[in-house]
Amino acid sequence: MNGRFLGWPRLLARLSAMACAVALLGPAPSSVAQQDDDGIISSYKDRRNRGAEPEYRRNTAGDFDYYALVLSWSPTHCSGPAGADDDMQCNRQDGKRYSFIVHGLWPQYQRGWPENCNRTGSSFIPEQLIDRTLDIMPSKKLIIHEYRKHGTCSGLSPFAYFEFLRKEFSEITIPDKYNNPFESQFVAPGELVNDFLGVNPDLKRDMLAVSCGGAGNRLKEIHICLTKSGQPTACGGNENAQRMCKASAMFIPPARSSRVGAETSEARDKAMPKSPLPMPRVIPWGD
Numbered sequence: 001m002n003g004r005f006l007g008w009p010r011l012l013a014r015l016s017a018m019a020c021a022v023a024l025l026g027p028a029p030s031s032v033a034q035q036d037d038d039g040i041i042s043s044y045k046d047r048r049n050r051g052a053e054p055e056y057r058r059n060t061a062g063d064f065d066y067y068a069l070v071l072s073w074s075p076t077h078c079s080g081p082a083g084a085d086d087d088m089q090c091n092r093q094d095g096k097r098y099s100f101i102v103h104g105l106w107p108q109y110q111r112g113w114p115e116n117c118n119r120t121g122s123s124f125i126p127e128q129l130i131d132r133t134l135d136i137m138p139s140k141k142l143i144i145h146e147y148r149k150h151g152t153c154s155g156l157s158p159f160a161y162f163e164f165l166r167k168e169f170s171e172i173t174i175p176d177k178y179n180n181p182f183e184s185q186f187v188a189p190g191e192l193v194n195d196f197l198g199v200n201p202d203l204k205r206d207m208l209a210v211s212c213g214g215a216g217n218r219l220k221e222i223h224i225c226l227t228k229s230g231q232p233t234a235c236g237g238n239e240n241a242q243r244m245c246k247a248s249a250m251f252i253p254p255a256r257s258s259r260v261g262a263e264t265s266e267a268r269d270k271a272m273p274k275s276p277l278p279m280p281r282v283i284p285w286g287d
């Protein structure tokens with residue numbers, strides 16, 4: 001029989017089968033979540049801290065998948081606008097210089113992360129704990145903020161969290177060329193990862209991620225991923241390549257004790273390797 005001439009009962013049966021198929025297949029392709037430019041599904045991004053995890057898990061102290069130990073390149077922070085308000089780190093009177101400092105130890109879900117968790121016990125950070133953490137996290141405001149936002153989600157007390165953070169940081173060897181360099185450097189993100197792998201035999205390539213940004217693609221941070229007990233482990237979706245540094249070369253400003261005399265274009269020219277290939281365009285920042 002020709003399909004165009006179905007009897008009423010068969011037509012109704014076909015229509016209801018089609019309705020079931022639509023319900024099972026879900027919404028039309030036009031409403032499927034789109035991948036946006038930083039690599040996160042946009043509908044997921046909007047709810048990454050609110051809805052990415054099931055309700056019972058969300059922002060529950062101690063319930064997360066891995067840690068990111070985040071090391072910040074202090075000279076980049078100090079050469080940006082935030083550095084102007086941060087004399088302890090960026091405008092030292094005692095000549096002390098910072099290179100990689102600890103930004104935080106972040107409990108992460110495979111995608112997204114918990115923050116500001118409720119935990120039993122006080123979240124007050126005693127002054128003496130702040131004072132003895134300043135050598136690796138040189139900002140009182142940062143120490144308090146990081147514990148409230150991330151430390152509470154570790155499930156650890158302030159003492160235990162900062163002790164763990166210090167231990168994990170001390171187990172990472174910083175390659176020599178990133179220890180208080182006097183000169184500007186241009187380094188590809190992959191080269192920085194190789195430098196770390198070279199002096200940290202327990203790390204593998206997928207356990208590290210590099211972020212950059214701002215004028216001349218400055219090195220901002222590296223994430224080193226750890227299990228809950230502090231063993232190096234593969235990073236998760238938060239360190240997805242799309243979200244990290246995509247530049248072919250990063251500008252790494254030198255370590256300085258004060259903002260005065262921020263790197264000049266001559267220093268950058270000196271550091272720029274001579275190559276017949278086009279180099280990244282460096283937009284001067286404050287000189």
Ligand code: U2P
Nearest residue numbers: 068104106108112113146149150238239
């Ligand atoms: O990226 C902007 C800020 O979001 C928080 N962040 C980012 C990525 C990630 O994987 N986990 C995470 O917590 C950081 O917030 P902060 O600790 O600085 O307040 C990051 O700086």
